[in-house]
Amino acid sequence: MSMTFEDSGAVLEARKQYNAKLAQQADKRRAWWFPIAVMALLMVLPALQLVGNYNYLLHMVLFTASYVAMASSWNILGGFTGYISLGHTVFFAIGGYLAGVLLARYGISSLISAPLVGLVAAGFGYLIGLITLRVRGPSFIISSLALLMIVRILFDNWHFIGGANGMALPVTDLGVLWAKVPYYYAMIAIAALTVICAYKIKHSKFGLGLRAISKDEVKAESAGINTRLYKVLAFAFSAFFIAMAGAVWGEYLTYLRPNIFLIILVAANMMLMCILGGKGTIAGPVIGAILLVAFNEFFVAMMGASELNILGTGAIMAAVLLFFPLGVVGTLAKAGKLPRILNWD
């Protein structure tokens, strides 16, 4: 039996108007031009190749874009929903390997197969989420770690995909100057898509439900949110974008190996970028990725050794957790000092 109130239509109408007004106010304060300008700049950047060899610059942008995609994607589960996963490199590997096999056996470039690969990984994510999202808190973190270990052993022993030795992919026909450019555009497109989707998700009813889950899952459930479905969908979404990034990254490297894709450092980096920039914000993972890549390059240039690199990563992570648990964006926003160009939420 349904009940209707006489004025319910008027109430709904009033709420709609109020929401529109709020949205308009938010829009006025938003610096839309900034992301568009950044994108435009990135679009024309490869033109530098006409005047010289700027492959290093392109590589750094591509690398950062892949981390932006991964961090923003991780943020959907880790930031919005509050489920911290240390095993998300599994989807990076699934994406990379699936696209790699398609390329090596059937000659389909990852630039075409990436969305399909993403969907397959999202399917895996959905299934894995159904199992692992039954537990939460430390148990979930530990189970994600176990997932990574299991998949690593499987990939190390799976001869069809080269086992621990990995497999080589055909190299592109383009010359040295232009070899990076297709992957550059593809990775930037994936990163932009991920950020836009993360924004859309955050501002949808679905995103509201996810944030409710991260605050208090029991209350969210009793408020009528289908928490199980929401969590699993969040898991699938985050798997989708990471796998797309993995697909392009694998073909770009022309080499697939479990110890490139399935190492805990990559998983740690995804988490670190979100925490560094601000968990649960839209601009946070982007800023985190830029900062982390910059730190990495700095450490490598200064000290060279990969072990000190790990030390640096750990030290930054600990320092951020101790002193700025909200990350760059969160800390600035709390102090009311977030520049308008970084307010993407």
Added chain:
Amino acid sequence: MADIIQLTILGLALGGVFALMGSGLSLVFGVMRVVNLAHPALIIAGAYATYWGWRLLGVDPVLMMPFSAALLAVVGIVIYKVFFEKDAASAKYSDLTVLMAFAVAMIVEGALGGMFTNTQRVTSPSYATEAIFIGEIFIPKGQLIAGIISMTIIGSLGLFLKFSRTGYAIRATTQNREAAELLGVNLRFIALLSFAIGIALAGCAGSLVSFVFNFFPAKHWEWIAIMMSLVVLGGMGSILGTVVGALLLSVLASYVGAAAGATWSTMVFFVALFLVLLVRPQGLFGDKSELAS
């Protein structure tokens, strides 16, 4: 039949070492609700302390154990003071500290790697390569010694927890923090003490590990999941559970290793971890309220 007895003995000897590796982790979780992902990295630090004592001064790895334990206890106190003391009252302490422990693990790994490089090391006292034969069955002497020492240490830890006043206070804190505090237990001191004991146990385990396994700084990632599986199977916070979990899984792993090849034997630990978390998150001896909620 002899094969099965042989595999069981090898599994039990290894399980004894794993039990000591996991018991410190379990103690720290029980008292402080910290899932200390840095524990295996600290075991490796203990193994390095032992290695250099053996290599440079010729001290037997087993004799290096008290030194390694004391060194690691000090390291543990520093780590606790710097990284874990903040937010101890927060409801999300477990979640916060997992990330922090992860960061600490990376710091320890990076520092060890920077100082000692990622070369594989192992101490090789004479008993590490000898074996005792009983009929057709052989028992590797190194693993037997390590297993016996580890059981002795865990036994004395159990006695300490059961009969001393401090042990009472630690157990009370594990069971119910608020009630323990109301009854006059100094929570801060107990937390610091159990963290120090837990990390000292990592130091002891490091000394044994140094002649049972090859080790290098990055190896601890492999051990994290193994140790988590023991501790989770036994029930986090239960030392007895950890010992049972360690023995059970190691024996199982040695069967699987013999049947399917050595690379698959560690799979037992990871699959067990996965299954236990999903089917019975509180483990065999654990209290349901801790991890499941």
